[in-house]
Amino acid sequence: MDLRVRHYILPKEGNTDDECEDACAFSQEEGAAVWRFAVADGATTSVFSCYWARLLVNSYCSGQMQNGNLEESLLELRELWWEHASDRAQKWYVKEKIQRGAHATLLGLSIFASVHAADDVSPGAGTFSAIAIGDACLFHVRKDQLLSAFPIASAGDFSTSPSLLSSLDPLGNLSEDLRQTKGEWFPGDVFLLMTDAMSCWLLSEQHERLPLIEPNSRDRRAFQYLIDYFRSGRDWSNMPFLKNDDVTLMRIEMI
Amino acid sequence: MPYQAEISRKNPTCLVFMIDQSGSMADALPDGSGLNKSHAVADAINKLLQNFIVRNTATEAIYDRFHVCVIGYGVSVGPAFSGALRGEKLVPLSLVAEHPRMETRTKKVPDGAGGLVEQQVTFPVWFDAISCGSTPMADAFEQSASVVSDWIKSHPDCFPPIVLNISDGEPDTDPLRQANSLKNLRTSDGEVLVFNAHVSSDLGSPVKFPDNDSSLPNGNARLLYKLSSVLPTRMRDLAKPEFQLSDNARGFVYNGELVDIINFLDIGTRVTAR
Numbered sequence: 325m326d327l328r329v330r331h332y333i334l335p336k337e338g339n340t341d342d343e344c345e346d347a348c349a350f351s352q353e354e355g356a357a358v359w360r361f362a363v364a365d366g367a368t369t370s371v372f373s374c375y376w377a378r379l380l381v382n383s384y385c386s387g388q389m390q391n392g393n394l395e396e397s398l399l400e401l402r403e404l405w406w407e408h409a410s411d412r413a414q415k416w417y418v419k420e421k422i423q424r425g426a427h428a429t430l431l432g433l434s435i436f437a438s439v440h441a442a443d444d445v446s447p448g449a450g451t452f453s454a455i456a457i458g459d460a461c462l463f464h465v466r467k468d469q470l471l472s473a474f475p476i477a478s479a480g481d482f483s484t485s486p487s488l489l490s491s492l493d494p495l496g497n498l499s500e501d502l503r504q505t506k507g508e509w510f511p512g513d514v515f516l517l518m519t520d521a522m523s524c525w526l527l528s529e530q531h532e533r534l535p536l537i538e539p540n541s542r543d544r545r546a547f548q549y550l551i552d553y554f555r556s557g558r559d560w561s562n563m564p565f566l567k568n569d570d571v572t573l574m575r576i577e578m579i
Numbered sequence: 580m581p582y583q584a585e586i587s588r589k590n591p592t593c594l595v596f597m598i599d600q601s602g603s604m605a606d607a608l609p610d611g612s613g614l615n616k617s618h619a620v621a622d623a624i625n626k627l628l629q630n631f632i633v634r635n636t637a638t639e640a641i642y643d644r645f646h647v648c649v650i651g652y653g654v655s656v657g658p659a660f661s662g663a664l665r666g667e668k669l670v671p672l673s674l675v676a677e678h679p680r681m682e683t684r685t686k687k688v689p690d691g692a693g694g695l696v697e698q699q700v701t702f703p704v705w706f707d708a709i710s711c712g713s714t715p716m717a718d719a720f721e722q723s724a725s726v727v728s729d730w731i732k733s734h735p736d737c738f739p740p741i742v743l744n745i746s747d748g749e750p751d752t753d754p755l756r757q758a759n760s761l762k763n764l765r766t767s768d769g770e771v772l773v774f775n776a777h778v779s780s781d782l783g784s785p786v787k788f789p790d791n792d793s794s795l796p797n798g799n800a801r802l803l804y805k806l807s808s809v810l811p812t813r814m815r816d817l818a819k820p821e822f823q824l825s826d827n828a829r830g831f832v833y834n835g836e837l838v839d840i841i842n843f844l845d846i847g848t849r850v851t852a853r
Contacts, residue, residue, distance in 0.1 A: 338589040417636045418638075420633050421633050
C-alpha cells in the first residue's frame, strides 16, 4: 500500500507555534498493512491540553486504542497526563487549573491495505475505519468530489461546546460521544483530516473550497497564505470566513 | 455587528469593577448567612478574580486578554486593590495573579459517604471589605470613564470595556450625566458596557436581568436600569445553558441576594470563550 502524506499545523493568529494546542501524528504498522493517522484539538480553556492532545494522537497511532482497548488506553493516558501536569504546576492558579483537567477532541483514521480486505470488499479496494470524539473531521474525496464527511457533515452543526475527551474523567460520556465509521478506498482517493475551524470553513462552501486545498497543501508557506487569506476575509455579517483558531490539516493520497 | 471583536493578548480589553464602600454596606445580608454586605461583595469579587485568572491560565502562563481596575467609593473614590497592588489603577491580569494575599479558609466538602468534612483551602484576596462614608457613585462613574477613555485611546479596536457597578443604596447625587458619558465611550466594536447590581437590604423579590422597568419599585431602581446596557448576544448565548435571558435583557440586578450578585459578575464577564 502506497500513499503520500502532507500535514500542517498552524497556531491561532497572534500565538506562537509553542502555544498551538492541536496535535497530529501518523504511523505505519510493520509490513505496511495498516497506516494510522490522528489529529486532536486541545481545548484552549484547559491547561496542558497540547500535551493531552499529543498523548491521544500518539496512543491512537501506536494502535493501543484499537480492538476495544480505547477505555483502557484512556485510563493509562490520564495517569501520564496527571504526572506531567502536577510536576509542572508551581503557581497557585496552575495548581488550581490542573484540578479541572485537560480536554481535547480526537479523530483517528486507520487505513488497511487491499490485500487484507475481506471477501465482501470491492475488487481493488482497501478499507478504512475511523473514530471521532468531538468536531475534528475526516473528509473522503474521490476525483475531486467529496464522498463523505465524518462525524459532522454540515457547517451548521459545529457548536462552541463539542464533545471532548477529558484527562480527568475520560470515560464520562465516552459511549455517547464516540462516533465510528468505516468504508472502502481506491487508489487515487484522498483523505483529509482537519480540526474544527478548517472543517467548518470547508463545509461552508465545499465546492469552491475543496479545490483550494489541493494546490495550497504543497508547502507550508502556501498553506499559511491560504489560511491567512480566509482568516482576514469577512462574510456579510462581518464574521471571518475562517475562525481564528489553531488549524491542522493532514492530507493522505492513496496511490 | 458590534461586540464581535476577539479578546486576545494582541487586542485585550479592560474590566472595571465599581464597588460601593459606603457605611450602609456594613449591614447584614437579609439571607441569615451572618455575612455583612461589604464582606459578601468583597468575597464575590475576589472569587470572580480567582475564577477569571484560572480561566485565563494557559499552560504555564496567564494570557493578558484583560486588564483589571477596581474602584471603591465611600469616604473617598479611588483604586481599591489592597496589598502589593494598592494604588494601582489598571493592572494586567497576569500581574493581578501574582499579587494576591493568600488566606486559609475552611470549606465543607462531600466525604464520599453522604456526609460533609471540613477542608482547608487557600483563598486569594485582592480586595478587602470596607464600609464607611456616603455613596459618591457619580464620582466613581467619572473616574471609571477616565480609566476607560485612556484605555480606548490606546486600544481603539478592542471588545468594548465592561464596567460592573455594585451598590446597596442611593447615590449621593444623580449619576446620570457621568454614567452616560461613560456609556457613550466606544471602540470600533461598540459602546462601553455598563452593568449595575443592587445588593439587597431587605427580604424581597429580586429583579434579575429585566428587559423593561415595569417591575421596578422606585425611581432609583429605574435610574440604575436606565444606566445598564443590554447584554450583547455573545454574552447572552454563553449564559444561556444556565440562565433564562430575554433578547433585550439588561445587565442589571435589583434587590439581589449574594447568589444573584455572583451570577451577575459571572454573566457580565462571559466573553472569553472564543
